[in-house]
Amino acid sequence: MPVSITLCLPREVESLRMARTVVSAALSALEVTRACREQFAIVVSEACGNVVAHADGTDAYVVRVNVTDGRCDVEVVDQGAGFVYDAQAPRPQPTAASGRGLYLIDLLTDQVIVTSDLEHGTTVWFTKRLEFTDTPTG
Template sequence: MEVFKINIPNKKEYVISARLAATSVAGIHGYDIEKIEDIRLAVGEACNNVVLHGRGSESIDIVIEVNDELMKISVSDKGRGFVPREIQNPTPEEYAGSGLGLYIIDSIMDELVVESEEEKGTTIRMIKRR
């Protein structure tokens, strides 16, 4: 697997950098446009989750591993962590809340796992198959 890593400041202004990096890697590896759009959105939402909820983390680590079959992406912070809930489709009244981003990732990626430990941080792991 080829591995691509970047580290960005935990600031909303830098989320676009992570999105662009992920779309670039997907493009290099020949993913079609629809899947590249899915990867762009999923990485953006995962980074949003850190910016909005990863209190205490100075930066965000994005690791992309890719081969001919799939792309594995992890987005990690060293914030305070949280207790993950079951991912559900929020109602429109809840769209301003925190559940929508993870619901979107779960809908457009082939696999999603959220690992979080209090005071140690959170890692969002996603897989997109070719």
Template sequence: MKVVLEMTLPRNAESAPLVRHTLDASLRGLGVTSEVRADIALALGEACANVIQHAAAGMEYEVRARMDGLRCVVEVIDGGGGDVPAQWDGAPAAPLAEHGRGLHLMRAFTEEVHVADRVSRNGAVVHFEKSLAS
């Protein structure tokens, strides 16, 4: 079975739990273990938090997720215009810093993490993948 989710969300703090719960319900329906679902939820939460905090140009952002039973591929797409946080430009966060660890966490809990500029519009695409095998 293949599941595809595409959501356009308001750039506010209430949207992150909604998208996490929606994706988690789809993964649960596919029989994905709670450990793998938690890893994906953590990465998605970090990507959404970055958009909500830093992407000042747009009032909305998009989340696209594809699941095929073997792999989950997620893209969080913003409208840009904000400041580029340290975690996205590769600068390491201080060990006890409260901010700047998002990309490091995403890399630790998922696979194929990368951030790219949007091709034809302002903004960035945060892409990550996770194997659904436990």
């Protein structure tokens, strides 16, 4: 069943829980496995957390979720100050205090695309093939 959800959220720490909860509930209703839902909870939290921590110049952001053909695409968009993104940058150390968010998103999804403009904000898009349970979740 195709599903499309758009959330307009304030740039506040509390919004991370809302984004995680909505995405997880939608995937649960579609009978996606718990492990797959947990991976989405991590990547949605990381993408939204980056907005909350770094998107100076904006008070809100948008999360778009589209489920179709056994895949889930998520797009997190802000109109903040943007940053210079280097897809070839070395991976962060596991003990690094910060900078692991985009790396985690890349590890836990099938594809991630980051576009950022210093004047128009940042978009983080990622997609992952869904794993479904064999029995309904109750």
